[in-house]
Amino acid sequence: MNYFLAKTEPSTYSIDDLERDRHTTWDGVTNPQAVHAIREMRPGDIVFIYHSGGVSSVVGMAAVKSQPRDDPKNPKSAVVELEFAGRVEPPVTLAEIKQSGKFDDWALVRQGRLSTMAVPEKFVAWMRARYPKAKI
Incomplete structure (x- = not known):
C-alpha cells in the first residue's frame, strides 16, 4: 500500500463533501508532477485529504x-x-508538520503549490503515532 496527499480548497470540494458523497472522481490536476502522482495511485492506496x-x-x-x-x-x-x-481529528496543520522538523525534504513543505504528491513513510509513521486508533 502506498500513501498520497491531495490538496483541495474547501470552498471547491471539502472533506465534508467527500463524507456526504462517500466517493468522488478526483480531477482538475494539471501540474505534471501532481499528475504523475495520480498515475502512481492504485486501488487500496490511501490518500490524505488536505x-x-x-x-x-x-x-x-x-x-x-x-x-x-x-x-x-x-x-x-x-x-x-x-x-x-x-476524518483526521483534530486536523494536522501545516504549521505542526513544519514545526516537527521531520519533513523538510517532503514536497508538502518544499513545494507549497504542488496539489498531489506521494507521502513519505516517515509521515505515515508519525501520523500513526499521533492517531493510534485511526486506520492509517
Whole structure:
C-alpha cells in the first residue's frame, strides 16, 4: 500500500463533501508532477485529504478505488476514484508538520503549490503515532 496527499480548497470540494458523497472522481490536476502522482495511485492506496488556503491542514483520508485513467476533459491530466475513509481529528496543520522538523525534504513543505504528491513513510509513521486508533 502506498500513501498520497491531495490538496483541495474547501470552498471547491471539502472533506465534508467527500463524507456526504462517500466517493468522488478526483480531477482538475494539471501540474505534471501532481499528475504523475495520480498515475502512481492504485486501488487500496490511501490518500490524505488536505485543505489548502486558510487553515492548511490534513483533514481526512480517502481510499483509492480505481486505476488512474486519462482525464476525459484534459488528455494531459489523470483522474482516479476516491472513497471517503475517515476524518483526521483534530486536523494536522501545516504549521505542526513544519514545526516537527521531520519533513523538510517532503514536497508538502518544499513545494507549497504542488496539489498531489506521494507521502513519505516517515509521515505515515508519525501520523500513526499521533492517531493510534485511526486506520492509517
